[in-house]
Amino acid sequence: MGLYLLDYGAGNVQSLANTLKKLGHDFQWISSPADFGKATSLIFPGVGAFGSAIDGLTKRGLLEPLRSYIASGRPYFGICIGLQVLFQSSAESPNAVGLGLIPTTVEEFTSSDKSVPHMGWNSIDFIDPEGETHEGLDESSCYYYVHSYCAKYDHTRPEAAQWVHSTTQYGQEVFVATIRKGNVFGTQFHPEKSGAAGLKLLATWLSKPESSRTSTPPSLCVPRPPKAKDGLTKRIVACMDVRSNDDGDLVVTKGDQYDVREKAPSATDGSNPMALAARTAGAVRNLGKPVALAARYYAAGADELCLMNITSFRHSPLRDQPMLAVVRAAAEEVFVPLTIGGGIKDSVDPDGTPHSALEVAGAYFRAGADKVSIATEAVYAVERMRARATDGGLGDGDGTSAIETIAHAYGRQAIVVSIDPRRVYVDQGYDGPYKDELVFGKPNGPEKERGKAWWYQCTVKGGREDRPLSVVQLAQGVEKLGAGEIILNSIDRDGTGLGFDTDLIALVRKSVRIPIVASSGAGRKEHFVEVFDKTGVEAALAAGIFHRQEVGIDEVKNTLSTTNINVRLQA
Ligand code: 1PR
Known part of the structure; x- marks a missing residue:
């Protein structure tokens, strides 16, 4: 008896488990149809695609028991796909049939006026702001969303609209944020990733007696025209590059243009003993312990965190138990999205055991990652895709790349591609293959840029090797393969504090529709204003x-x- 969680097999549901642990609630996983009989409360933290969820539930014999559980009147809380399966169907997987409790369909966001997926922190608007309690939700808080499909809100269809408890707006589209009727509650956003506001919602829902979670009345059906502007916020992400120092401890390090080793003492260190002591020439720079820093950034209000295992191209992350332990410990401390990168590729152990990129990603997800980030392998995948094209264009995926296999299993929103480009300076009259992507130096720009133009070349292995691929080719290629987001670094700006490379970022922003995280070079708070503007x-x-x-x-x-x-x- 008690609280159960339903996992249809996608596997990246560790975040919710960590959240419930933090809130002090014991739970069990539904592992067979019989478990539904023991559940007195059920949370379905669905991730991935609608079709995979329905397929996964069907194959495990859990779909009909789920339907019966909900019909029994016991409390149900669906998160993201756990909400969407309650609808009749989804444009994401037209052949899959949903539970049909809410008689309408789930549709794709239009990308004509915005990036898709809808990824980030957005607000909610209650259908009835004067209504009784709102499960600890708050119109002044933001919640974390990550999805490409949504149920549009339509007050003229009361049979569906009476389920809707609050809406959210993305671009000019108003969609269902939360549903609530009878014993059923659901959120399109992820409360387990929504910081203190999300924890409050889960704590409130779980703290109510089960009987009071089973009798909520239908909602009003009021019009909800779009406002001039949506509530999506700009995200601030803190990134930790992690590697072993020379004593074998995992530390957060930080390079200048990707060089993470201390330089020899400089003239500016003078006789300052602290500065001199800190500079053991050649040592890996140590800026702190990853889990402690992650906890500090969560408390300070970071919207997302990244942990990049920057030397994992040397060894498979599956053999890197300390790194997996760090991910596990960090995931127990932070309740905002956590991206883990490094070493996601097909590999073979020294004893000949092969591991797929999907296995590596799976290990990161089970440790608590919400998204995984791929750099080197993404470049190779796009090169292979372009080599297959017969028209000199982007080409098509063949279903085997890390991006495709992981996106298929975990959903596009779970795959980030981290790009490590470097400027290649050429004369302004350059007529080579990248001429359409050239950026021209401004007359009042830094001296080395004047009279010059440049394109952005992709690199692999943390900038150690240049590849014959431009940043635009890579960005468009990974978008086509199924990446949900890009982290756009700049080797030229990394660690310099000179500000983001806005030429690079604007170039990539206009080349793809998926969200972009600008990275490298922030030195002052004004640099963030500049990059967004x-x-x-x-x-x-x-x-x-x-x-x-x-x-x-x-x-x-x-x-x-x-x-x-x-x-x-x-x-
Ligand atoms: O190639 O799939 O194994 O992934 C390796 C990952 O490790 C990539 O995401 C790559 O960017 C990263 N990486 C590899 N070597 C380094 C290095 O520094 N030697 N770090 C490295 C790259 C860039 C950002 C950094 C921003 C902001 N670091 O992560 O956080 O530039 O820095 P700033 O604000 O201090 O300027 P794979």
């Missing part, structure tokens, strides 16, 4: 200035807020 990206990432505590995440957000850039502020 000049490029329209969805998120900005920094490492060094946060690690060295030169600028706080709250300071960045306050500055953005005073310049009318919408951000999630801590309560």
Whole structure:
């Protein structure tokens, strides 16, 4: 008897388990149809695709028992796909039949006016703001969404609209954020990734006696025309590059243009003993312990965190138990999305055992990652795809690349591609293969750029090797293969504090529709204002200035807020 969680087999549901542990609730997993009989409360934290969820439930013999559980009147809480399966069908998987409790369909967002997936923190609007309790939800809070499909809100269809408890707006589309009727509650957003606001919702729902979670009345059916602007906030991401130091401990490090080793003492260190002691020439720079830093950034209001295993191209992450332990421990401390990258590729152990990229990603997801990030292998996949094209264009995937296999199993939203480009300077009259992507130096720009043009070349293995591929070719290629987001680094700007490379970021922003996280070069809070104003990206990432505590995440957000850039502020 008690609280059960339903996992249809996608596997990246560890976040909810961590959240419930944090809130002090015991639970069990539904592992067979018989378990439904023992559940007195059920949460379905669905991730991935609609069709995979229905297929996974059907194959495990869980679909009909789920239907019967809900019909029995016991409390049900569906998250994301766990909400969408209650509808009749989804454009995502036209052949899959949903539970049909809510008599309408799930549709794809239009990408004509915005990036898709809808990824990030957005607000909610109650259908009846004056209504009784709202399960601990709050119109002044933001919640974390990540999805490409949604149920549009239509008040003229009361049989579906009476389920809707709150809506959200993305671009000009108004869709269902939460549903509530009888024993059923559901959220399109992820409460387990929505920081304190999400924890409050889960705690409130779970703390109510089960009888009071089973009798909520139908909603009003009121019109909800779109407002001039949606509530999606710009995200601030803190990134930790992790590797072993020379003593074998995993540390957060930080490079200058990807060089993470200390330089010899410089003239500016003078006789300062601290500065001199810190500079053991050649040692891996140590900026702290990954789990402690992750906890600090969560508390400081980071919207997302990244842990990049920066030397994992040398060994398979599956053999890297300390790194997996770090991911597990970090995931227990942070309740915002966690991206883990490094070493996601097909590999063979020294004893000849093969491992697929999907297995590596699976290990990261089971450890608590919400998204995985691929760099080197993404470049190779796009090169292979282009080599197959007969028209010199992008080409097509063959279903075997890491991006495709992981997106198929875990959903596009779970795959990030991290790009490590470097500028290649050429004369302004350059007429080579990348001429359509050239950026021209401004007359008042830095001296080395004047009279020059440049294109952005992709690299692999953390910038150690250049490849014959431009950043635009890579970005468009990974979008086609199924990546849900891009982290756009810049080797030229990394660790320099000179500001983001807005030329690079604007170029990629206009080349793809998926969300982009601008990265590398943040040195002052004003740089974040500049990157959002000049490029329209969805998120900005920094490492060094946060690690060295030169600028706080709250300071960045306050500055953005005073310049009318919408951000999630801590309560
Ligand atoms: O190739 O799939 O195994 O992934 C390896 C990952 O590790 C890639 O995402 C790659 O960017 C990263 N990586 C590899 N080597 C390094 C290095 O620094 N030597 N880190 C490295 C790249 C870039 C950002 C950094 C921003 C912001 N670091 O992660 O956080 O540039 O820094 P800043 O705000 O201090 O300027 P694979």
